[in-house]
Amino acid sequence: MEARKGRLDGKVAIVTASSQGIGFAIAERFGREGASVVISSRKQNNVDEAVENLRSKGIDAIGIVCHVSNPQHRKNLVDTTIKKYGHIDIVVSNAAVNPSVDSILETKESVLDKLWDINVKATVLLLQDIAPYLRKGSSVIIISSIAGYNPQSSLAMYGVTKTALLGLTKALAAEMAPNTRVNCVAPGFVPTHFADFLTTNEAIKKDLEEKTLLKRLGTTHDMGAAAAFLASDDASYITGETIVVAGGTLSRL
Numbered sequence: 001m002e003a004r005k006g007r008l009d010g011k012v013a014i015v016t017a018s019s020q021g022i023g024f025a026i027a028e029r030f031g032r033e034g035a036s037v038v039i040s041s042r043k044q045n046n047v048d049e050a051v052e053n054l055r056s057k058g059i060d061a062i063g064i065v066c067h068v069s070n071p072q073h074r075k076n077l078v079d080t081t082i083k084k085y086g087h088i089d090i091v092v093s094n095a096a097v098n099p100s101v102d103s104i105l106e107t108k109e110s111v112l113d114k115l116w117d118i119n120v121k122a123t124v125l126l127l128q129d130i131a132p133y134l135r136k137g138s139s140v141i142i143i144s145s146i147a148g149y150n151p152q153s154s155l156a157m158y159g160v161t162k163t164a165l166l167g168l169t170k171a172l173a174a175e176m177a178p179n180t181r182v183n184c185v186a187p188g189f190v191p192t193h194f195a196d197f198l199t200t201n202e203a204i205k206k207d208l209e210e211k212t213l214l215k216r217l218g219t220t221h222d223m224g225a226a227a228a229f230l231a232s233d234d235a236s237y238i239t240g241e242t243i244v245v246a247g248g249t250l251s252r253l
């Protein structure tokens with residue numbers, strides 16, 4: 001099947017944590033709109049499968065193993081992309097962990113460190129590596145969460161790291177202007193491996209659906225569509241913003 005050409009023709013996009021879920025859907029949508037996409041995640045076989053899947057849809061894709069908190073992996077991600085394509089136009093920082101459901105006051109220091117390292121610090125370090133290669137008109141998209149606005153119990157410290165990304169988006173938008181726009185997507189609840197409580201617990205799923213105005217959970221395609229808009233020239237006068245893609249779940253004024 002031929003990839004649909006469009007808004008992202010000729011662009012090169014790196015998407016972290018993109019072998020499945022929201023990251024994969026974003027990469028697929030970018031590819032369908034004409035971008036060459038660089039898939040990455042921790043496990044080689046997941047990366048290979050995702051690349052094969054995209055190529056079977058006519059999308060130009062390469063795959064590189066990258067655990068986002070590993071400096072050598074990040075360097076290899078950037079070097080290999082530059083070697084293959086010569087430039088980078090779009091970066092999506094999507095990797096996150098939520099290793100514990102403890103309350104904040106009971107969260108172990110090692111878990112606090114992991115949350116900070118992967119959910120916040122890795123985005124900064126990755127962008128430090130990539131920034132020298134970003135061209136005029138490039139776009140960075142950070143994946144936060146609806147939990148960043150209202151960190152609820154069981155997602156509390158994870159939510160706080162996602163709140164930090166809202167601030168990071170603003171700060172980086174100022175720092176990287178005018179050549180690079182920096183925006184953020186805050187997804188609502190999307191049934192993925194990461195949010196498997198949505199597929200395994202019908203009561204929680206129903207409750208969260210009821211809390212949306214649109215009476216449904218999000219899909220990975222909803223997130224791909226928002227990210228593709230932000231990455232494209234249709235969003236060329238938008239920077240430092242967060243788009244909440246959560247079906248009307250309470251977030252902010």
Ligand code: NAP
Binds near residue numbers: 041195
């Ligand atoms: P997912 O379906 O579980 O996919 C996670 C992806 O991340 C996989 O490709 C996994 O592949 C990769 N990965 C995990 N740890 C990694 C690491 N340290 N470095 C690099 N890659 C890593 O998750 P998802 O639901 O799409 O979540 C993606 C993002 O959306 C996260 O930032 C999450 O906080 C955010 N989000 C999700 C929801 C939701 O309801 N699903 C809501 C709001 C925000 P490997 O196992 O091969 O590494």
